[in-house]
Amino acid sequence: MSSTAVPPPVTRLIDVLSRLPGVGPKTASRLTYFLLRAPDELSIELSEAVGQMKALTRLCSVCYNITVDDPCPVCSDAVRDQKTIAVVEEPLDVLALERTNVYRGVYHVLHGAISYVNGVGPEDLRIRELVSRVEAGGVNEIIIATNPGLEGDATAMHIQRELAKLPVKLTRLARGLPVGGDIEYADSVTLMRALQGRSDM
Amino acid sequence: MSSTAVPPPVTRLIDVLSRLPGVGPKTASRLTYFLLRAPDELSIELSEAVGQMKALTRLCSVCYNITVDDPCPVCSDAVRDQKTIAVVEEPLDVLALERTNVYRGVYHVLHGAISYVNGVGPEDLRIRELVSRVEAGGVNEIIIATNPGLEGDATAMHIQRELAKLPVKLTRLARGLPVGGDIEYADSVTLMRALQGRSDM
Numbered sequence: 001m002s003s004t005a006v007p008p009p010v011t012r013l014i015d016v017l018s019r020l021p022g023v024g025p026k027t028a029s030r031l032t033y034f035l036l037r038a039p040d041e042l043s044i045e046l047s048e049a050v051g052q053m054k055a056l057t058r059l060c061s062v063c064y065n066i067t068v069d070d071p072c073p074v075c076s077d078a079v080r081d082q083k084t085i086a087v088v089e090e091p092l093d094v095l096a097l098e099r100t101n102v103y104r105g106v107y108h109v110l111h112g113a114i115s116y117v118n119g120v121g122p123e124d125l126r127i128r129e130l131v132s133r134v135e136a137g138g139v140n141e142i143i144i145a146t147n148p149g150l151e152g153d154a155t156a157m158h159i160q161r162e163l164a165k166l167p168v169k170l171t172r173l174a175r176g177l178p179v180g181g182d183i184e185y186a187d188s189v190t191l192m193r194a195l196q197g198r199s200d201m
Numbered sequence: 202m203s204s205t206a207v208p209p210p211v212t213r214l215i216d217v218l219s220r221l222p223g224v225g226p227k228t229a230s231r232l233t234y235f236l237l238r239a240p241d242e243l244s245i246e247l248s249e250a251v252g253q254m255k256a257l258t259r260l261c262s263v264c265y266n267i268t269v270d271d272p273c274p275v276c277s278d279a280v281r282d283q284k285t286i287a288v289v290e291e292p293l294d295v296l297a298l299e300r301t302n303v304y305r306g307v308y309h310v311l312h313g314a315i316s317y318v319n320g321v322g323p324e325d326l327r328i329r330e331l332v333s334r335v336e337a338g339g340v341n342e343i344i345i346a347t348n349p350g351l352e353g354d355a356t357a358m359h360i361q362r363e364l365a366k367l368p369v370k371l372t373r374l375a376r377g378l379p380v381g382g383d384i385e386y387a388d389s390v391t392l393m394r395a396l397q398g399r400s401d402m
Contacts, residue, residue, distance in 0.1 A: 005299045005308070006276035009257040010267060015252040022228065032254070033293050034222050036267055037312075040255055042220065046219050047252035050236065054244050056210040066211060066237055073205035092234050098206045106208075111238070140248065145283040161249065 012037070062133070064109040064126045066091050074106055081105045083140040087159065088114045097145065105143070108133065113151035114158055117187060122158050130159065134166050141169040146173055150164055211237070229359060230367055265310040265327045267292050275307055282306045283395070284341040288360060290348055292316045298346065309334065312376070316351035323359050331360065335367050342370040349376055 006014075010032055017028035018058075032069050059065070060072035074080060074094075082166070084105030088094055089112060097103045110125040133139065144159060146152035160170060175193035177186055186194070204262055207215075207346060218229035236244050260266070261273035264286075268274070275295075284307030289295055290313060298304045336341065345360060346351040347353035361371060376394035378387055387395070 003268065004278065006296045007258055007267060007269040007273075008268065009250070009254045013254045016243070016247045016250045020232055022231070027223065029225070029296065031221055031291055033267075033291065036255065036258065036292070043251050043255050044215070046217045047218045047248045049210070050251065051248035052211045052245050053214045053233070053236065054241055057208055065206065066208060066234075068208040068210065072208075077205065090234065090239070092230055094206045095230065160303065 009199070017156055027058075036155050041089060060108075061106045063110060064089050064129065072135070079104075083138060084143065085130075085133065085141070086145045088142045088145045089152065093145060105141075110146070110155065113146055113155040115151045115154075122155075122162075127159060127162060131166075134163060135169050139168050141171060144172045146172065148173070214247050215240070260310075264308045265312060265330065266308055280305075285340060285344065286331075286334065286340055287343070287344045287346045289346045290353065293349075294346060295311040307343075311347070311356065313382055314347055316352045316355075323356075323363075326356070328360060328363060332367075335364060335369050340369050342372060345371065345373045349374070 013023065013032045014028045015029055017023055018025050020028075022140070023031070035046070056068055057066050058068075060067045060070055060075055062075040064069045064070050065074065069076075073088060075082075080142045081104050085108050086097060086103060087110060088097070088104055089110050092111055094107050094109065096106075108126065108130050110127065110130075114119050114120060114122055114125065118123050130142075134142065142163060143160075144156045146155045156172060163170060174197055175190065176197055177183065177190065177194045183191065211305050214233045214236070215226065215229045217253060218224055218227050221229075224232070236247070247363050252270055252386040257269055258267050259269075259271060261268045261271055261276055263272045266273050266275065270277075275282075282305050286309050287295075287304065287306055288309045288311060289298070290311050291307060292310055295308050295310065309327065309330070311328065313321050313326050315323055315326065323326075331343075335343065343360075343364060345357045347356045357373060364371060375398055376391065377393045378384065378391065384392065
């Protein structure tokens, strides 16, 4: 990218974009040249949106989701069931649960999962804060909604131990066949979980 | 994305990112939440890089590639062969040719290809400017390096007609099997071209 055929402001944007996850040098070039050809407004808006997002947001002091106001609209919503807390790894998981339109409880965002390979221990996550929330009382159920994998499972087990002595119901999202999936192509672990978790018809 | 769980500055960035090519709502969310968790410097740098790129660059008045200085470093490079012009569709194609490290001529960027389906005619491209460049004299060879497809071919044929009366050699990039490719998986048109263009060993 150091060719004289590429001016420095273009190289710079390609370099920055390449640091985003899932964006390699080729995608970064493609996006950059797209922006060059697009109307100026798009670049201006993108520049502003990126610049302002961090400045205008923070973490909710109750659930640690990203928010403008603290506490966040979910935590301060009297209509929602404040006694049920879904524990998720990332803010994006909150979005996914909100999209179901069936969950009416609140959240607790851990900001990661326990991963000894990546050097992430329980103390790096918002687990202490979750325990405090439960200790403060008024919580009926904790729905552990960590990802269905090694790290999510390790995190779930750790939380289970931490909350064992507290008077709260602990549940976990069901494992099984994804809706619209095909048994023929299901991996054996998923199929095993689907069998174990089978329900009466 | 209108859920109360997503603050407006976050929704805004997701929306803007979704307007980039190849970036759907899911990728846009992923990139946005990555930026939220990344150090502030990355957001600041991205914001600046996007904002400045368009302000600092323009099109070279000779070859129409993107540049800071006009004429661009390639067009003003006395060491390069200014008598050989590679005609490409996009600035990214210049990059690709530069990466070969064998091409020492200059460029002419058309900024598109003729596509009647998309309403792009010859007058929308920098073809007139190419003809003027050749008419001005001093050009020995035009290497047509448009994409090997319907639109690139239509563009190449149009340029061929436009330059027919001028004393300039016209060549085109070879078609054939991509290096590292597999004959078994080559499409029949490519294989046909590879056969037609076979060379003595």
